[in-house]
Structure formats: structure tokens, C-alpha cells
Amino acid sequence: MTESFTRFSLAEGVNLHIQPTRKFKTTVIYVYFHLPLAPETVTSNALLPMVLARASADYPTTAELSRHLDELYGASFGIDVSKRGEIHSIVFRMEVPSEQHIPGANGLLQRALETLAGIITRPALEGEGFKADYFKQEAENLKQTIEGLINNKTRYAMVRCNEAMCKGEPFSLYRLGRVDDLKTITPQSLRQHHQRVLTTAPVDIFLIGDLVCEETRDLVQRTLVLPAAAPEGRTMPTTAVKREPGRATQEAEDRLDVNQGVLVIGMRTGATIKDDADYFPLLVANGVLGGFPHSKLFQNVREKHSLAYVAYSAVETLKGIGYMYAGIEFEHRQKCQEIMLQQLKDLQDGNIDDDEFETTVISLINDVLGAADNPGAMADLAVDKVFSGRDMSIEERVAAYKAVTKEQVAAVARKFNLDTVYFLNKGGGE
């Protein structure tokens, strides 16, 4: 396989990953700052990139910054905060067309990197804090976005199930933080947080496009200059995995005035990305259970019993958590729960037929191979490597999937422990 990132260490804890390819017509840049997911900082982590994205010292208003990006042939810039296990990453993304497709354009990549560096490291300030107006507006926007979780009933149900399941653990925190924290954050305190982020967070920078490695490394080193690390250095956060086999299942419910019920069954998987022997069997187990349209959940809940349009499962492999999910009629709750649990039991008992097993393996391999056509998926896989410490090529991953046996899949599934059954029910506000 020709595609793989070349890694350069720019400083202790600051890594640059470059993927030269002529396949794409743009260059995509991702900059990740990895922070611990913790109650004290979760909301600041979410608010910080929103405020930074408004302006920089070079382009001190949002309109000026936006005009400048438009001039770079619609360079697209975005921010996000991702939660993988108990690692909370602030992500900056920039995409700019390759010059070979834009006649007359000059230095687009360099200008994009300079702009990105300005946004990340040279913010628009007022005294010791961020611009007060921008801070206030983004704090309000974040509040509305957190409260707006309820607008998407699927996501709301997943988040609520997770809160109940991981109560007391950092993993229970919502990716975008908590509304109450916003009262205590000020333009000054957020600016201090910004400086801590710049000096303590491990950083991963990805560039994917028509690039020459060494030249690009020099360009990034010149343009994206980060402050020196704090004395404690840049330490990669860790995730605490809870293993409590035999813990009793709890129930949780919300009532809202909705048209469809949402059933989410939360589990501890007892295996994670760090368990070499279990990792690939775990991914296959999820695939057999509910990762695909051919999987047990879709086939039984939807195709056989017509109970749902959506029925699937997912695993969070850093934290060791899994979910089964379906959108259903309120009165089908019990029936649907029984069918879902039966699918899990069948998996654990090794009732896996050859077709569903082989189909799962080949589908997972397709996902790995297809990632090479999508810059975002390439960066995702590379971040996975950083977090798991397991550096595997595409061929090695394919081989690892092929080596998984049904017995291993059933054995890993037997480590799954049901934790929380959550139901989004009708009847709120009546």
C-alpha cells in the first residue's frame, strides 16, 4: 500500500504527520490538542476553539477573517472538540485547493498555514483576555448548543444513557461541557486556559495533499510555531477502564413529548483498544451484533419484526463501552429489549453463522481499505494509532481482521456486561 503518514517530531509531544498524495485536489490540515476529559476543564475546552475561530490578531474581526479565507479560494476552516475515551481533543481543520487546479493562485498552502497559526496562537485580545464581545457571544452560543442536544432525539438518548452509565466518571461528561460552568468562565480565565492548552497539550498535526515531506515539514516549522512546553511537559491523557463483571443492570428513563421512543442499552465491553488479543475480535463482535445492515440487530429488530427503521450497535474502544440502539413505537419497548438481548446472547453463545461472520470481516476490511480515499478517515485512523500506541499499517490491520475466529468473537462478547437500559419515553410536559 502506498499510503502512510511520514512522522516528524517537531518538539517533545508535538508530532507532524505528512501524507503526500496526488489523489486529492485539496490539501487538508488537522491540528489536534489532546487534553484530559475532566469536569474542571470540559466546558473551557469546548468554548476555547469557538472563541479562537472568531478572529486573530492578524484579522481582528470575524468579517475580516472570513473575507481573507474566501480570498484563499474558499479555504474552509472549522473547529471541533472530540471525545475519545477520556481524551478530549480540540481540533482545528483547514482545507485549501491545491494550486495545480487553480490557475494564478500563489502560496495558498503557506497562507492557509499562516492563517491557521494566527487563529491558534495569536488571538484577538483586549487587555489580558479575549475580546469581550466575542467571548460573550460564543458563551451564549455554546449554552444554546449544549441545550440544543435535545433537538436531536437519537443523540440525546445516547448522551443520557451514557450519563447514567458512567455517573461519577469523567466519561459521563458531554463533549461540549456543562451550561453551569459558563457562569464561572471569563475572557481572562479562558485566555489563561488557552495558554495552558498551548503549553501542556500533546499536539498532532496532519497534512494530506500534493506535498513533498521535507519541504512541508520546513514550511510547518516556519509558520505554525507553538510556544515552548510548560515545565511539566506535554503528557498524553489516559482513560480509566471500569471492569465490574456481575454488576446489576440499572434502568433510566426520560419523558418527552415525542412521536417515537428511543431504546438504548449500554454495556461495559470488558475489552478495549489496548488489549492486543481482544481488540480485533471486539470490532468483529460489534460488527456481527449491530455494526452493519447484515448484522443481528438490523436483521431481527428491523427486517424480521418490523419494529424499527434504525437499529444498530457501536463500541467505544478506548473506554470499553458499547451501545445497542433502536427507534421504536413506545408500546414495543419490552419486545424490542427482549429481541436485542437475545441477539447479544446468541453472539455470546457463539450462535454466529458463517455468512454473518465472514460478511462482517469483509465489511470491516472494506472500511479500512476505503479510509485511504478520505482525508478525514485517514487522520482518524492515525489518531487511533496515537491513542492505542499500536502502529499498524493498512495491510497489518487487514491481516488482523482475517485472523479473527468465531470462538474469539464469542469469547470477547462474553466479557460484555449489561449496565444501563435507557428509554426515551413519551409523555413529558403533559
Added chain:
Amino acid sequence: MEKHYDPLLKDTLFTEKLENGLTVAILHKPGYKSATGRIATHYGSIDADFVDPKTGQETHVPDGIAHFLEHKLFEKEWGNVSDRFSELGAESNAYTTYTHTEYHFNTTQNFDECFDLLLDYVQNPWFTDESVAKEQGIIEQEIRMYLDDPGWRSNANLLEALYVNHPVKIDIAGTVESIHKITKETLYLCHSTFYHPSNMVVFVAGDVDPEKVMAMVKASFAKKQYAKQAEIKRILPDEPATVAERTRTQKLVVNQPLFRLGFKDDKVGLTGKELLEQDLLTAVILDAICGRATDLYTQLYEAGLIDHRFGFEFSPEESYAYSHFAGPTRDPKELEARLLAGIEEARKKGLDPAAFDRAKKKTVGRLVGIMNDLDSAAYMYIDGFFKGVGLFDLIPAAQGLTLEAANERLRAHFDPARTAVSIIYPK
């Protein structure tokens, strides 16, 4: 087979129109690990009234049948099509819009088997009373899921307000009542009418051998006898230029009001180059009057009336078109007033030439970027094909837009007399 090379994109597209009327297009993408195969028919949710080309009779079928048919084509006497794709290691799916239905797979392995399967299952329906009844339960849950989706409801309500008679005001999936009127006989009728090769297009993108792909399409379609079919006459009601209703509101479980303002286009009936120019021109105008770089956006944002979720779009089809602006807001009435005032000011003063140039540049850059992604390129091709627009026509058309044409369009399209508002309020 014709070969088209675009020197700016450095992409090659091969096309051929077969004797049976089917168009085949292959986008060659060297170096891509995955490939996609797609087949689409010019048949969407708005086509419930038509003249049956075999009998010459005017026919009405239940609302939501195009989408129902899409679901049902996956079921065969031998099993489920998507399971078969999975066994081959491919992802498969399909979607129905107001105007077309598309079926596709994406795969890194077994392309030939997948492509044969795609062409075969879409041509050969198998419907039974039992399978139709089963699907009614699944689609009912799909409809209910959308009933709780504020963004979807907001757009549906806007269409109901903008249109008096046009079937775009009816949900793509139909209603719980209408889908229960669907029978296997009506499904067969719709399939034989609208899934005729002359009403369809095949698209492939990836690192494939174009000659071989073309031969596979020909072989697959040769297996079935297709009588020549005249163009299908679709019956659409007359639609006045005025809107049905000025404001439509609904209450849902949301944290703050969701606002949407629509401008109904009265210049409809365009296809090809004219429709493409109208599309790109309107998109550039929207960006130049209220994109992130504009004063209007800044004022609304800083007044706390919009946030980063605010967006706008022009949605043009041959028989209907509308522009819409949408986002959550603390005060829908004030947002409406200030947005309308800002647009009215732009109409009076005309666009800022610098803003127009920037928006044009941005459009060209984004159109280049779209070609990275096989799914997006496929959508652009297929959507364009049914409108008479070629994939490589877009960038030259964007480069050719003029400020004069933009100002004329700005004044004609953004007429406050043809607006409607849809608001979702918290319950």
C-alpha cells in the same frame, strides 16, 4: 464511448448513450482504492401523477410510492440485496429525493460482482403482498423518526407554506395513511414505467477500466427486453407565483425557536445551461449578501439572532425552486424583520463588487474540492444529469458569472411578496 478531459480538474469522464436510451458515465479516478457504482432514475416523490406510456391513461399513485419502491427493490425471492453486497465486502444504499431515486454501492473489493448485482437488482423487481405489508411497518417508523426531527419539519413546513398545489409540499416518504394504500400492483406499474433505461443513468467512479465497465452495462441490459418507450408525461398542477401561506408554525421538543425564511422562485421551467447558471448565480448572491464575510451576517450574529448553525441554500429543480435561510434563534420575529430589511437594502444598492468576486472565487475553490470525494462527485453528476447539466460544466459556468446578471437576479428573485416563514417553537 466519448472521452472528456477537464484540464483544470485533471479528471477524465467517459460517456455513452446506449441504443435503449440509457446513459452511462464513468469518472476515472486513478489511485483510488474504492470505487462506486450507481444507477438512478428520473423518478422522485413529486411524480405521483403521470400518463402511463403503455395505455395513454392518466394515472395517480399513492404519495410516497417512489421511496417505498426504493426500499422494496432490495428484497428478492433469494434474499436481501444489501446482505449480498455485504457478503461481497461492499456498502450499499439508496435514496429518494423529490425528483430522482438513486441506488449505489461503494467497495474496495469485488467491484465486478457488485456492479453486476447493482444493475441486476434494480432492473428486476420482486414484490409480494407479505413483503409490502412488512415494509409498511418499517417506513412508518422512518416517518415517525422525521416527525421528531426539527430541521426536517422546519423545511417541510416551509414547503407547505410556499406551495399551493405543487407536490413538493408533500413529504418524500408520504404519510402513514398514504403508504398503507400501496400495493404490489402499483409498485410494478411504477417500476415498469419509470425504470425504463431511457429514464435512467448509470455512473461509475474509481480506478476502473472504462471499456470493461461499459461492456458490463451493455451485457446486463441486453438480458432484458425493453420496448421503446416514449418520454413519460408527468402531470403537475398549475402553481401560482404567490405563496400559500405567509407563516407556518409548529411546536416540538426543542430548546429554542428554529427559524426558516423562504423565497419562492417564479422563474421556473429552466433546464441545462440556464438552470445551472441560475443555480450558481443565486448561490453566489446568497453568499455575497449574508455569508460569514458580510456586514449583514456580522450584525445578525452580534445581535445574538443567529449563530454558527445559521445557513442558506438555493434549491432549484425544473418545476420548482426556492431559496431559504435557516437557523435557531432567540427571536424569530426580529430575525425575520432584520433579514428581510438587509436583503431589501442589497436589492436597492446592488451587490458589493468585491463581495461578489470573493463569493465567485470561493465557489470555484469549493467545486474543485468536491471532486476529492467519489460520493459527492457522483451526486453532482446524477443530480446534474437529470437537469441537463454536465459535471465539467460547473466550474466554467461559475467563472463566467457576471455582476450585472447577479444584480438582475437579486432584484427578480428576492421579492418580499413571495416569501414565507416557518418557525418551530419549543413545546
